[in-house]
Amino acid sequence: MKNICSVKFRDGSKEELLPGLTPDFPYIASFVELDKHAGRFVPWHWHKEVELFYIRSGVLEYYTPEKKIVFPAGSGGIINSNVLHMTKTQEKVNNTVQLLHIFDTSFIGGQSGSKIEQKFIIPFITAPQIEALAFYPDNPEHSDVLSMIRESFNIKNDSYAYELRLRSALSEIWSRLFLFSEPLLKEKGTYDKTNDELKMMMIYIYEHYMEKISVSEIANYAFISERKCFRIFHERLHTTPTEFIKNYRLQMACNMLIGSREAISSVGHACGLGSNSYFGKVFREHFGYSPAEYRQKWQNNDI
Incomplete structure (x- = not known):
């Protein structure tokens, strides 16, 4: 197992x-x-x-x-x-x-x-x-x-x-x-292509999270309008495309902090979170720790 x-x-x-x-x-x-x-x-x-x-x-x-x-x-x-x-x-x-x-x-x-x-x-x-x-x-x-x-x-x-x-x-x-x-x-289920459109948008985000991404690019990849893109994220995931991208970048940053010895500044840039100061700010707001504190606590099995 x-x-x-x-x-x-x-x-x-x-x-x-x-x-x-x-x-x-x-x-x-x-x-x-x-x-x-x-x-x-x-x-x-x-x-x-x-x-x-x-x-x-x-x-x-x-x-x-x-x-x-x-x-x-x-x-x-x-x-x-x-x-x-x-x-x-x-x-x-x-x-x-x-x-x-x-x-x-x-x-x-x-x-x-x-x-x-x-x-x-x-x-x-x-x-x-x-x-x-x-x-x-x-x-x-x-x-x-x-x-x-x-x-x-x-x-x-x-x-x-x-x-x-x-x-x-x-x-x-x-x-x-x-x-x-x-x-x-026995119930009559109906196929909803919205979930396929959501998957397409996630694919684009997962492939390009390290780059600058616009909502129009995400929507175009799924062949839908920006308005529909916002609606799908709101109705299905209760979030916005921008917030989803930020959270995914933070998840990837956590993986890098845990699984590599890359410098904190390098992790921020590699995950599309920009400068060291901005990366530290959004990371602390989300997790309650700085990236360095998170890495240390994880290594000490304190999280």
Whole structure:
């Protein structure tokens, strides 16, 4: 199980890069300590693979453009394919640990066009009304599926027939998830291209955050007007394009402060935050520390 402390993105599509996931075994397991992520959150991202998880400790907040879902210790859930999402720890709650299965649905559905894929996979992953499903320990109807999710992380990758046992466990969990989702699948979901436009704008920001970026450039990349750009960021992310760019730059600055020995001034310029004085000002306003204090506290495990 990989211990993940940061998110990396694929070139071009800017989907999350998932090291270790291969065509012959399209699955990875992750052990995520959110307290060790810069800023204690994972930025907005998406991936074709589904994300099945269990919260071992702490409290994790999941955000999609449509909703916020809070997952306390002992709960679990699934994020559907290609759903835009971000996560962060709940304020004043420490030691948030998440266990993750991330896998391409071909792992349980078999070859493209199979009866399993057509009957149980495609209806679920193409349903726009199913961004996520949540399961809670205080709900008796959820106890069985939560137990199955929790136990699936006990299958050791060096144990006998690991691959078969894992696929069997995930298939059984999927059958339960599909059963829970049947009422939602009966609803008529409508495809909303706004999320695709939002992803396009994020791709541009993720590729150009180190440069000077204008709202018109962001909007043009998604083939929309500036007015619509502002509206999408306001309605879906409750922020402005400018604020989103600043926050992403600060996230990248945190990663550089933690993962490199670059001078503070170099970090500010590399992340598009300009002069040393401006970088220090906006960093302190956001995190409550100067960049140098943040780096020192992180090295001392004091954050």
